Amino acid sequence: MSLLTLSVSIPGLKPPPCHQANIDDCKKSSTLQLATFFGALYTLAVGTGGTKPNISTIGADQFDDFHPKEKASKLSFFNWWMFSIFFGTLFANTVLVYIQDNVGWTLGYGLPTLGLVISVMIFLAGTPFYRHRVPAGSPFTKMAMVIVAAARKWRVPLPSDPKELHELDLEEYARNGKFMIGSTPTLRFLNKAAVKTGSTDPWMLSAVTQVEETKQMLRMIPILIATFVPSTMIAQINTLFIKQGTTLDRHIGNFKIPPASLAGFVTISMLVCVVLYDRFFVPVIRKWTNNPRGITLLQRMGIGLVLHFVIMAVASLTERYRLNVAKQHGLVENGGQLPLTIFILLPQFVLMGTADAFLEVAKLEFFYDQAPESMKSLGTSYSSTSLGIGNFLSSFLLSTVSDITQRDGHEGWILNNLNKSHLDYYYAFFAVLNFLNFIFFMAMIRFYVYKAEVSESMHVLTEELKVMRLKASNQEAAKGIA
Numbered sequence: 499m500s501l502l503t504l505s506v507s508i509p510g511l512k513p514p515p516c517h518q519a520n521i522d523d524c525k526k527s528s529t530l531q532l533a534t535f536f537g538a539l540y541t542l543a544v545g546t547g548g549t550k551p552n553i554s555t556i557g558a559d560q561f562d563d564f565h566p567k568e569k570a571s572k573l574s575f576f577n578w579w580m581f582s583i584f585f586g587t588l589f590a591n592t593v594l595v596y597i598q599d600n601v602g603w604t605l606g607y608g609l610p611t612l613g614l615v616i617s618v619m620i621f622l623a624g625t626p627f628y629r630h631r632v633p634a635g636s637p638f639t640k641m642a643m644v645i646v647a648a649a650r651k652w653r654v655p656l657p658s659d660p661k662e663l664h665e666l667d668l669e670e671y672a673r674n675g676k677f678m679i680g681s682t683p684t685l686r687f688l689n690k691a692a693v694k695t696g697s698t699d700p701w702m703l704s705a706v707t708q709v710e711e712t713k714q715m716l717r718m719i720p721i722l723i724a725t726f727v728p729s730t731m732i733a734q735i736n737t738l739f740i741k742q743g744t745t746l747d748r749h750i751g752n753f754k755i756p757p758a759s760l761a762g763f764v765t766i767s768m769l770v771c772v773v774l775y776d777r778f779f780v781p782v783i784r785k786w787t788n789n790p791r792g793i794t795l796l797q798r799m800g801i802g803l804v805l806h807f808v809i810m811a812v813a814s815l816t817e818r819y820r821l822n823v824a825k826q827h828g829l830v831e832n833g834g835q836l837p838l839t840i841f842i843l844l845p846q847f848v849l850m851g852t853a854d855a856f857l858e859v860a861k862l863e864f865f866y867d868q869a870p871e872s873m874k875s876l877g878t879s880y881s882s883t884s885l886g887i888g889n890f891l892s893s894f895l896l897s898t899v900s901d902i903t904q905r906d907g908h909e910g911w912i913l914n915n916l917n918k919s920h921l922d923y924y925y926a927f928f929a930v931l932n933f934l935n936f937i938f939f940m941a942m943i944r945f946y947v948y949k950a951e952v953s954e955s956m957h958v959l960t961e962e963l964k965v966m967r968l969k970a971s972n973q974e975a976a977k978g979i980a
Contacts, residue, residue, distance in 0.1 A: 499611040501538035505531070506603035551879035554579055558866055559874070560629050573790055576863040577776040581769060584854075588765040595758045634676075634872035637715070644704045644712040647691035651702070654693050656686065663692035665706040677871050679710035684947065688713055711870035714949055715877070718868055720942040721796070722880050725861055727935040728806045728853070729888020730895065731928065734813075735761050735850060737892065738921060739843065742817065745824075745833075745916050746840040755840060763844060767851025775855055795864040796943045802857025803939055805849060807932040813846045814925035824917040833915035868949055899924060 505511045511534050516524035527535075557579060561572035590610070598606030657663065660681035671678045681689060691704040740757050748755040783792035791798075823838050824830050862881045869877025896912060903920075904910035911920040 499538075499542065499607065499614050501534065501541065503604065503607040503611050505535045505538055506607055511535075547882070550882040551875045554862060555866060555875045555878050556628065556630075559631055570790065574776055576859050576866070577772050580854075580859045580862065581772045584765045584768045584772075588762055588769065591762040591765060592759050595756045599756045599758075631874075637711075637873040637876045640708055640872075641712045641715060643700050644688055644691045644709050646701050647704050648688045648709075651690045651693055651695060652687075654690055654695060656689055656693060660689075660706070662694070663689065663706050664694050664703055665692070671707070677707070679707045679870075679949075681706045682710060682713065682947075685713045685716060688716075711873060714868060714870050715873060717946065718865060718877070718880060721799075721864070721939075721946065722884060724803075724935060724939040724942060725799075725857075725881075725884040726887050726891060727931055728803060728857055729884045730891040731806050731809065731888075731932070732850070732854075732858075732885065733889045733892035734928075735764055735847075737896075738924075739813075739846065741916060742820070742921070743840050743843060745820070746836055746838050746842070748840045760840070760843065760847060763847035764851040764854065767848040768854045769851075771852050771855035772859065794948075795860045795867065796946065798856050798860035799864065800936070800939065800943075802853045802860065803932065803936045805853035805856065807929055807936060809846055809849045809853060810925050810929035810932055812849060814922045814929060816842055816846060817922040817925055821917070821920075821922060830917045831915075833917050836917075870949075899927070 511531055513527045513531060514525055554576070558572060558575055561575065562568040563572070594606055594609065597609070663681060665678070668678060681692070688709050689706075692706045692709050694703065697703055736758070740760055743755075743757045743760045748757070780792035784790065787793060820836065820838065820842065823836050827837060829836060858881075861884065862878060865877040865880040866874055867877075869880075900910055900912040903912070903923075909918060911924050913919045
């Protein structure tokens, strides 16, 4: 952020101002200026890759699963986590956008840079007081060991009794504060990694718990794939939705709404919906379902997916109305601004915020909750991966559909002049895509099995240890009597 601020502040690092009507006549940016600007953006991406999966993880780790009050509070953590994230987004989409448009980029980038410095100081000050998980090694290495071991023993038959598979002693798990996981019949091929063949090489033999941890991460992949399409829809907020807004009347009295501030409606809607969901929806539904969360995480995600279908259907109808107004006022060819208020786009923005309150919060919590205890950060990184792939898919679909629809002399669906485009068709295509994705999601969740609660696993482990110790003491007592 500091480098980004410098790239728009220091004359040598930014191109000179250009007032030409044709931007092709402006002086091009130098190699140094481009390298500084894009270097800052890519550094920001790398930094985000380090913080996104870990900040929410360390936040959730502060709650003790074995303390009833803390465990109950943890169920609301991700709601309020996303609330705080979107509150910051609201500031960015309103105050910062206004400053960048009307004051300058130096202050526009300088303020979040200063905020980031303060955040780092707060984080460092609080570090001694946080609960820290003991590093458990690379989850990718652990998973690779299981897959390689299973592949190398693909001809080895599985024993009929899962207890014959390799597993560490209960005492070792208890001593290291780890959790034992029993063998499951799903993805049975991977169980071969735990078949004893005489070798103790970690790339030839894995413990049952390690195999099950790998299974848990792999079982979530179909659910992850089902989140790619809605993540692609989210990418439309800051691209096509904003571009639609530039063709409409953005005045409220003498104030002109910056196009990028339209995303603030998504944020406001999401903030309101999170509060309503956590404070009203969950307590009411919980009485009927007896589920501490009100509904399951996958059910919550399913509601979000349905809303994404509705959003694109509404967006398509709204765009068709906007195009009809453009034809009525003869503004198709010149691409002029329509005598139509920007607030006709409000429904799709508000619905997008509502969908986020269901899908995005549930997605983050699901991948954290269902990941093994030693792979929580990798689990939450699934959520970030979903958003990243969604943005790539958005760019791919946009360029592909634009290219295909312009073949054979056709005007195409997506042009620079939105009044000549057919975004209504494009949004209808997205609605169909969301519907098909929802069917895929419903098919995948039929086969998904939630992992056991950690607290329940530890309770079972504790009871088994008590039984083992009791048996050992009884045996010693019997020997003494003999």
